[in-house]
Amino acid sequence: MRATTIHAPRDIRFTEVPDPTIEKPTDAIVRVVAGCICGSDLWPYRGENAITPGSTIGHEAVGVVEETGSDVSGFAPGDFVIIPFCHSDNTCPHCRAGFTSVCTNQGWTESGQAELVRVTQADGSLVKTDGMPDSSLIPSLLTLSDVMATGWHAAVASRVRPGGTAVVIGDGAVGLCGVIAAKELGAERVVAMSRHEPRQRLATEFGATDVVAERDDAGVEAVMELTGGIGADAVLECVGTDQSMKTAFRVARPGATVGFVGAPHGVELPVRQMFVRNVGLAGGMAPVRAYLPDLLERVLDGRIDPGKVFDLTLPLDQVAEGYRAMDERRAIKVLLQP
Amino acid sequence: MRATTIHAPRDIRFTEVPDPTIEKPTDAIVRVVAGCICGSDLWPYRGENAITPGSTIGHEAVGVVEETGSDVSGFAPGDFVIIPFCHSDNTCPHCRAGFTSVCTNQGWTESGQAELVRVTQADGSLVKTDGMPDSSLIPSLLTLSDVMATGWHAAVASRVRPGGTAVVIGDGAVGLCGVIAAKELGAERVVAMSRHEPRQRLATEFGATDVVAERDDAGVEAVMELTGGIGADAVLECVGTDQSMKTAFRVARPGATVGFVGAPHGVELPVRQMFVRNVGLAGGMAPVRAYLPDLLERVLDGRIDPGKVFDLTLPLDQVAEGYRAMDERRAIKVLLQP
Numbered sequence: 001m002r003a004t005t006i007h008a009p010r011d012i013r014f015t016e017v018p019d020p021t022i023e024k025p026t027d028a029i030v031r032v033v034a035g036c037i038c039g040s041d042l043w044p045y046r047g048e049n050a051i052t053p054g055s056t057i058g059h060e061a062v063g064v065v066e067e068t069g070s071d072v073s074g075f076a077p078g079d080f081v082i083i084p085f086c087h088s089d090n091t092c093p094h095c096r097a098g099f100t101s102v103c104t105n106q107g108w109t110e111s112g113q114a115e116l117v118r119v120t121q122a123d124g125s126l127v128k129t130d131g132m133p134d135s136s137l138i139p140s141l142l143t144l145s146d147v148m149a150t151g152w153h154a155a156v157a158s159r160v161r162p163g164g165t166a167v168v169i170g171d172g173a174v175g176l177c178g179v180i181a182a183k184e185l186g187a188e189r190v191v192a193m194s195r196h197e198p199r200q201r202l203a204t205e206f207g208a209t210d211v212v213a214e215r216d217d218a219g220v221e222a223v224m225e226l227t228g229g230i231g232a233d234a235v236l237e238c239v240g241t242d243q244s245m246k247t248a249f250r251v252a253r254p255g256a257t258v259g260f261v262g263a264p265h266g267v268e269l270p271v272r273q274m275f276v277r278n279v280g281l282a283g284g285m286a287p288v289r290a291y292l293p294d295l296l297e298r299v300l301d302g303r304i305d306p307g308k309v310f311d312l313t314l315p316l317d318q319v320a321e322g323y324r325a326m327d328e329r330r331a332i333k334v335l336l337q338p
Numbered sequence: 339m340r341a342t343t344i345h346a347p348r349d350i351r352f353t354e355v356p357d358p359t360i361e362k363p364t365d366a367i368v369r370v371v372a373g374c375i376c377g378s379d380l381w382p383y384r385g386e387n388a389i390t391p392g393s394t395i396g397h398e399a400v401g402v403v404e405e406t407g408s409d410v411s412g413f414a415p416g417d418f419v420i421i422p423f424c425h426s427d428n429t430c431p432h433c434r435a436g437f438t439s440v441c442t443n444q445g446w447t448e449s450g451q452a453e454l455v456r457v458t459q460a461d462g463s464l465v466k467t468d469g470m471p472d473s474s475l476i477p478s479l480l481t482l483s484d485v486m487a488t489g490w491h492a493a494v495a496s497r498v499r500p501g502g503t504a505v506v507i508g509d510g511a512v513g514l515c516g517v518i519a520a521k522e523l524g525a526e527r528v529v530a531m532s533r534h535e536p537r538q539r540l541a542t543e544f545g546a547t548d549v550v551a552e553r554d555d556a557g558v559e560a561v562m563e564l565t566g567g568i569g570a571d572a573v574l575e576c577v578g579t580d581q582s583m584k585t586a587f588r589v590a591r592p593g594a595t596v597g598f599v600g601a602p603h604g605v606e607l608p609v610r611q612m613f614v615r616n617v618g619l620a621g622g623m624a625p626v627r628a629y630l631p632d633l634l635e636r637v638l639d640g641r642i643d644p645g646k647v648f649d650l651t652l653p654l655d656q657v658a659e660g661y662r663a664m665d666e667r668r669a670i671k672v673l674l675q676p
Contacts, residue, residue, distance in 0.1 A: 093568045094592045099616050102592035157618070230431045254432045254440035257620065260613070269607040275598070275622040278437050280495070282595065282618030 003114030004319045006057045009047030010327075012320040017056060020111065020118035025071035028122035030063040030081060034142045035112045035336045036310065037322050039172045040263055045323055048265060058113030059085035060145040062138065065126075066116065074123045080133060081126040082296070083119055084288035085109050085146045090124030100289040112145075113319055115338050127292045129300075139307025139335055140299045143177065147333070148295060148306040149288040150261045151177025154236035155185050157283030158259025161233060162186030167223055167251050168208070170238030171199040173309040173333040174261060176206055178236040180304050183207030187234070191226060193219055193247070199332060202308060216247065223251040232256060237283075242267045252279045259283040310335040341452030342657045344395045347385030350658040355394060358449065358456035363409035366460035368401040368419060372480045373450045373674045374648065375660050377510045378601055383661055386603060396451030397423035398483040400476065403464075404454065412461045418471060419464040420634070421457055422626035423447050423484045428462030438627040450483075451657055453676050465630045477645025477673060478637045481515065485671070486633060486644040487626040488599045489515025492574035493523050495621035496597025499571060500524030505561055505589050506546070508576030509537040511647040511671040512599060514544055516574040518642050521545030525572070529564060531557055531585070537670060540646060554585065561589040570594060575621075580605045590617045597621040648673040
C-alpha cells in the first residue's frame with residue numbers, strides 16, 4: 001500500500017510499504033476513508049521526538065473494514081468504523097473503569113496517513129456507524145479518532161461543571177475541541193487563550209465566550225481580571241510544554257484541577273505551588289474508546305461539529321505539504337484523502 | 339507567657355515570650371487547653387526547613403477564648419474552641435468554595451505549643467463546642483485543629499469512594515487519620531503501608547484491612563498483589579518525600595488520584611508516568627475549617643476517635659522531650675498540657 005513515512009526531521013514521504021495483515025485473530029484491517037495530521041505528529045517532524053527512519057506515521061483515521069481476524073465477531077467487511085488511535089480490548093479492568101488508553105492489551109494505529117490500517121483488539125477498539133455516513137459527516141467523525149476525544153478528556157479531567165468558568169490553553173485542534181467540550185459540559189464562561197485570529201474566530205464559533213490573546217504574565221493577568229481575581233474553575237491544558245503548564249496552574253483557582261492532554265515535553269510540575277494553592281492535575285492520554293459512543297451521538301445529532309477544525313484538505317499523496325502547512329501554522333488541521 | 343521556641347536544629351526551648359495581643363479587631367486570644375507536636379514541626383527540628391532563631395513553634399491547639407477584638411461577634415470569653423492551624427475569614431470566594439486554607443485573609447497559629455494563641459479572623463476561623471467538653475474528648479478535638487482534618491483532606495482529594503480500595507502511604511499521625519477517613523468515606527479495603535508494629539496495630543484499629551510493611555519495589559509489588567494487579571482506586575500520600583510520592587503513583591490504578599497532604603520536600607513529580615497512566619494528583623494544605631463541623635460531629639457522636647494517635651502526653655514544659663520522642667519515633671504524636 002501507499003503510506004506516509006518519516007525519515008528524519010522534516011523528511012515526510014509518501015511511499016510504498018507492505019500491506020498490514022491480520023497478525024492475530026483479534027485484528028482487523030481497515031481501508032482508510034479519511035486520515036489526518038495530529039499536532040503530536042509535529043513533535044517528531046520538528047525533531048523533538050526520536051524517529052525510526054522509514055517508519056509509518058499517523059494515528060487518526062476512519063474507514064471501511066476490509067478484513068477481520070477469526071476472533072472478531074462485532075465487525076464485518078463493509079462496516080464504516082471510527083478507529084481510536086489507541087486500541088483496547090474494552091474488557092480489562094482498566095477499560096471497564098473507563099481508561100481504555102491504559103488497556104492491558106493496548107495497541108496503536110500505526111498507519112493512519114495511509115491506505116490501510118491494522119486495528120488490534122478490533123472488537124474492543126472499533127465503533128461503527130449505522131451504514132455509510134454522509135460525506136459531510138466524515139470530518140467530524142474523523143475527529144473522534146483522537147482530537148475531539150482528547151479535548152473532551154481535558155474537559156472531563158479538569159472537572160468542567162455547569163455554570164463554571166473554563167480556561168482553554170492551546171488553540172490547536174485539541175484546544176479548539178476542548179472549547180466544544182467545555183461548552184457541552186455546561187461551562188458558562190469559556191476562555192480561549194489564543195493569539196491567532198482564525199483560531200480565535202473558530203474558538204468563538206465553538207462556544208468560547210472570551211478570548212485572551214496575551215501569554216505568560218499578561219495572559220494570567222487577563223484571566224484573573226476576567227474572573228474577578230479568583231481564577232478559573234477548570235483549566236484545560238492542551239499544549240504540553242512547560243510554559244503552557246505553568247500558565248495553567250497560575251490561572252486555576254484554589255481547588256481547581258488542570259486537565260492535561262498534551263504529551264508533556266520538558267514539563268516540570270510546580271509541586272509546591274500545587275500544594276499551597278490546592279490545584280490538582282488530572283488527565284493524560286485520552287481514553288478515546290470510552291468517550292466514543294457519547295461523542296458519536298453528539299455528532300450524529302448535530303450538537304457538535306468538530307470537523308470544522310479541518311481548514312485544509314489534501315489528497316493523501318500531498319501529505320508532506322500538509323505537514324508544512326501545520327508546522328508553519330498556515331493550517332489548523334489537515335484532512336487527508338487517500 | 340511561656341511558650342515553645344526553636345533556636346536551631348534540635349534546639350527546642352520552653353521560655354518566656356511576650357503575650358500575644360489583639361492586633362486587629364477581628365483577632366481573638368485563646369488560652370490553650372491542649373497543644374501538640376506535628377510531624378511537620380520535625381522539618382525545622384531536623385534542620386530541613388529554615389529557622390528564625392527564637393521564634394515560637396506549634397500550630398495545633400484547642401482552648402478557651404480569653405479575649406476578643408471589637409469585630410468578633412460569634413465568640414466570647416469562656417467559649418471552648420478548636421483552632422484550625424490556618425485561619426480564614428470563611429467568607430472570601432476561596433473559603434466559600436471550601437478552600438479555607440487559601441483564604442485571601444489567611445493567617446496562622448503561631449504559638450500552638452504555648453499558653454496563649456492569637457487567632458486572626460476569629461469569627462471565620464474558630465469552631466466552638468456546646469459548653470466545656472469532657473476531658474476524655476480533648477485529644478480527639480485537638481486532632482481536628484490539623485492532623486485529622488489533614489488525613490481527611492487526603493481521602494477527599496484522592497476521591498475515596500464507597501466500595502473501593504484506598505492505600506495510605508505514611509504511618510505518622512496524618513496517615514493514621516487518613517485510615518480513619520478512608521474508612522469513614524466508605525472504602526471497602528484500606529491498605530496501610532507501615533513498617534512499625536505499634537502503628538500497624540493502630541492502623542488496624544482505625545479500620546485498615548491490610549498492612550504492607552515493605553517499601554519501594556517490594557511495597558508496590560505487595561499492593562499490586564493485594565489488588566489483583568490493578569492498583570488502588572485512591573492513594574493517600576501522607577509523607578511528602580520524593581520516595582513516598584513515587585510509591586504513591588506506582589500503586590495507583592489508571593484513572594486514580596493521589597491525594598497529597600504532606601508538604602512536599604524534594605519531590606519531583608513523574609509527569610510522564612502520570613500522563614501515560616492517567617493518574618492525577620490533588621490535595622495540598624488542608625482546608626481544616628471547611629471540614630470542621632462535619633468532623634466535630636463525628637467525634638461527638640463517637641463515630642471516630644482520632645485522639646488515639648496521641649501515645650505520649652507531657653506537661654508543656656517538657657516539650658523538648660516530646661520533640662525527641664517523635665524524632666526518634668518513640669512516640670507517634672505527643673500531646674502537651676500547659
